[in-house]
Amino acid sequence: MLQKIYDWVDERMDITPLWRDIADHEVPEHVNPAHHFSAFVYCFGGLTFFVTVIQVLSGMFLTMYYVPDIENAWKSVYYLQKEVAHGQIVRGMHHWGASLVIVMLFLHTLRVFFQGAYKKPRELNWVVGVLLFFVMLGLGFTGYLLPWDNKAYFATQVGLEIAAATPFIGDQIRTLLAGDPEIVGAQTLARFFAIHVFFLPAALFGLMAAHFIMIRKQGISGPL
Amino acid sequence: MHRGKGMKFVGDSRIPAERKPNIPKDYSEYPGRTEAFWPNFLLKEWLVGAVFLIGFLVATAAHPSPLEQQADPTNASYIPLPDWYFLFLYQFLKYQYAGGDFIVLGAIVMPGLAFGALLLAPFLDRGPERRPTRRPIATGLMLLGVIATFWLTYESVSHVDYEQRSEQYGVKEEGEGPDINTDHPGYAVYEANCLSCHGDTLQGQGSNPSLLKTEKSVEEIKHIAKNGIGNMPSGVFNGSEEELQKLAEFIHSAATGGGKGGEKGSGGEGEGGSDSGSGH
Amino acid sequence: MSKKQVSRRQFLNYTLTGVGGFMAAGMLAPMVRFAIDPVLKPSASGEMHPVVEVSKITNTPQRFEWEVKQQDAWYESMVQKSAWVYVDKNDEIVALSPICTHLGCVVDWSSNEQYPDQFYCPCHGGRYTKDGVNVPGTPPTAPLPIYEHKVEEDMLYLGRAHDRGGGV
Numbered sequence: 092m093l094q095k096i097y098d099w100v101d102e103r104m105d106i107t108p109l110w111r112d113i114a115d116h117e118v119p120e121h122v123n124p125a126h127h128f129s130a131f132v133y134c135f136g137g138l139t140f141f142v143t144v145i146q147v148l149s150g151m152f153l154t155m156y157y158v159p160d161i162e163n164a165w166k167s168v169y170y171l172q173k174e175v176a177h178g179q180i181v182r183g184m185h186h187w188g189a190s191l192v193i194v195m196l197f198l199h200t201l202r203v204f205f206q207g208a209y210k211k212p213r214e215l216n217w218v219v220g221v222l223l224f225f226v227m228l229g230l231g232f233t234g235y236l237l238p239w240d241n242k243a244y245f246a247t248q249v250g251l252e253i254a255a256a257t258p259f260i261g262d263q264i265r266t267l268l269a270g271d272p273e274i275v276g277a278q279t280l281a282r283f284f285a286i287h288v289f290f291l292p293a294a295l296f297g298l299m300a301a302h303f304i305m306i307r308k309q310g311i312s313g314p315l
Numbered sequence: 316m317h318r319g320k321g322m323k324f325v326g327d328s329r330i331p332a333e334r335k336p337n338i339p340k341d342y343s344e345y346p347g348r349t350e351a352f353w354p355n356f357l358l359k360e361w362l363v364g365a366v367f368l369i370g371f372l373v374a375t376a377a378h379p380s381p382l383e384q385q386a387d388p389t390n391a392s393y394i395p396l397p398d399w400y401f402l403f404l405y406q407f408l409k410y411q412y413a414g415g416d417f418i419v420l421g422a423i424v425m426p427g428l429a430f431g432a433l434l435l436a437p438f439l440d441r442g443p444e445r446r447p448t449r450r451p452i453a454t455g456l457m458l459l460g461v462i463a464t465f466w467l468t469y470e471s472v473s474h475v476d477y478e479q480r481s482e483q484y485g486v487k488e489e490g491e492g493p494d495i496n497t498d499h500p501g502y503a504v505y506e507a508n509c510l511s512c513h514g515d516t517l518q519g520q521g522s523n524p525s526l527l528k529t530e531k532s533v534e535e536i537k538h539i540a541k542n543g544i545g546n547m548p549s550g551v552f553n554g555s556e557e558e559l560q561k562l563a564e565f566i567h568s569a570a571t572g573g574g575k576g577g578e579k580g581s582g583g584e585g586e587g588g589s590d591s592g593s594g595h
Numbered sequence: 596m597s598k599k600q601v602s603r604r605q606f607l608n609y610t611l612t613g614v615g616g617f618m619a620a621g622m623l624a625p626m627v628r629f630a631i632d633p634v635l636k637p638s639a640s641g642e643m644h645p646v647v648e649v650s651k652i653t654n655t656p657q658r659f660e661w662e663v664k665q666q667d668a669w670y671e672s673m674v675q676k677s678a679w680v681y682v683d684k685n686d687e688i689v690a691l692s693p694i695c696t697h698l699g700c701v702v703d704w705s706s707n708e709q710y711p712d713q714f715y716c717p718c719h720g721g722r723y724t725k726d727g728v729n730v731p732g733t734p735p736t737a738p739l740p741i742y743e744h745k746v747e748e749d750m751l752y753l754g755r756a757h758d759r760g761g762g763v
């Protein structure tokens with residue numbers, strides 16, 4: 092049955108080469124922890140991806156209850172955590188996942204760095220990787236505000252002050268982020284929400300696609 | 316497969332009509348002990364992934380994600396703290412030559428240089444050597460950066476009492492949290508003199524400590540109420556000696572646990588306030 | 596490639612799908628349960644609200660209004676409710692919801708001169724007899740819902756409106 096569907100689609104789309112590109116390749120000995128246990132360091136990239144998938148899914152589900160509005164944001168978070176079935180777990184996945192993804196990214200970056208895996212011909216992939224790191228930090232910063240509790244509010248205020256320290260255009264950057272030159276409030280929350288759920292994820296997906304295409308194209312770096 | 320002249324297509328499309336069978340390559344000829352990614356290697360990876368996921372789910376179920384009280388921009392005593400992965404920067408800015416007048420240096424120039432160097436690492440470290448020991452400068456700088464980040468993070472949290480924070484800033488549940496006896500004759504005196512600083516349930520706020528765990532005796536409390544202590548000014552209490560006695564007894568009884576339930580006899584529910592929100 | 600190898604590969608494929616399915620389920624189960632929670636929440640028990648003194652109720656339907664506190668997740672508000680209330684031939688109190696079962700307009704008693712003894716819906720000309728049953732040939736296909744009611748100390752209390760189903 093499945094085979095028939097596959098053949099039907101394959102006849103029309105010729106997906107076999109695509110499938111081979113994605114799934115059908117060899118895993119060299121030096122990255123396989125089954126042969127050399129120390130090769131587990133190669134798993135950090137994949138684990139980062141896994142946690143990223145968890146983040147995206149749990150985030151999508153959280154927006155079914157969350158409202159980005161200073162009157163209701165906190166209440167909606169409180170409600171979804173306390174009153175909705177499994178709310179604690181879904182919010183927990185997103186909350187703790189955000190920390191876990193940073194840990195995994197950090198370990199992945201260190202693996203790539205100390206193995207010198209960023210050297211020719213993989214320079215561009217390293218640059219894309221660091222951009223991914225920045226995007227993740229941006230997601231962390233904007234997401235921190237969304238529950239609109241004291242911790243969120245005051246940490247964001249500090250963050251905005253730091254942004255405002257930029258020479259010449261600091262005040263403009265701050266206003267751009269906060270939506271108002273002085274207030275951290277309704278507009279800030281709306282903006283942070285938009286950045287957190289639309290702009291940065293879009294950048295994240297684009298960069299991840301570039302990252303993976305380059306990995307498949309170049310293959311994993313050889314043994315040291 | 317036929318390519319070039321005479322190639323056949325599916326209908327008027329550009330899809331070749333000849334089907335290639337989807338037979339996996341045989342990797343046994345490759346050097347070393349290679350393995351097919353799909354399904355052999357992926358299966359092992361996913362088994363590990365499944366264990367990882369279970370651990371993660373158990374952790375989320377066991378540790379409710381924190382939610383503090385709703386943002387109150389007028390709360391002047393709140394001490395902000397960023398998420399842990401920004402702590403290193405937060406701490407860095409506390410130093411004399413990185414913050415204050417030098418904020419541009421600390422917030423923009425130095426992190427800019429560090430992260431810029433990280434971004435451009437492949438173009439700064441261009442030699443062919445990959446082993447960390449063969450490129451001591453790159454390795455050394457990275458180690459330095461990592462150690463500095465860890466150290467700064469440690470410095471910034473070593474003074475933070477997260478438990479106390481969550482107790483102080485967390486959401487107070489009904490039936491949970493400090494259950495003080497508002498019927499005690501000393502409560503009204505507390506309300507009139509001390510509540511504005513030490514909170515409506517003695518929980519403290521900002522730098523004003525909680526009174527729930529004070530080990531001071533009734534006499535000492537009376538003394539402090541009149542003469543202050545530390546940052547607490549003297550003369551906060553103004554009332555009769557009788558009221559002072561009631562006040563001190565009230566605080567003492569709340570701190571030693573006698574305040575719970577009280578004559579209302581509502582005991583049982585309040586499991587203490589240290590843990591905001593578990594068990595729901 | 597020998598036959599045996601293919602079947603080993605197939606076995607691995609099945610196991611892989613199984614493990615993948617397990618992971619997907621582990622991730623999605625809490626999220627899906629979370630998303631469909633509103634469907635599974637027990638509906639709020641029908642609280643009764645005082646509406647009008649029994650002495651004011653006549654044989655002719657009158658419209659009475661009252662307010663209920665509505666808890667919409669984290670949002671609390673007062674919403675207005677209304678009912679057409681009268682005493683029928685058996686001295687029973689009848690309270691009908693004024694919401695037309697066609698497309699939800701608000702019906703009126705005897706507002707159409709041609710049908711003085713019927714509820715009339717101005718939107719598409721839907722009509723109901725006094726007991727709330729829809730008149731065949733007009734747009735509505737079900738009778739007006741009836742409110743649960745009780746009388747206590749000469750006060751009429753109304754609860755939730757129930758669909759009667761059926762219809763003509």
Ligand code: HEM
Pocket residue numbers: 132133134135136137139140143196199200202203208209213216217219220221222223224299302306310311312
């Ligand atoms: C969302 C974030 C990221 C994801 C999902 C991700 C995922 C991956 C995966 C699955 C691999 C294959 C090898 C492995 O798992 O170790 C890889 C390789 C690589 N990553 Fe990442 N990565 C991310 C961020 C980064 C960052 C922050 C950097 C560097 C600053 C980076 C640089 C690289 C490079 C240079 C390679 C090729 C390494 C080699 O061929 O040995 N990536 N990435």
Ligand code: FES
Pocket residue numbers: 695696697698699700716717718719720721734735
């Ligand atoms: S809504 Fe009443 S007749 Fe259509």
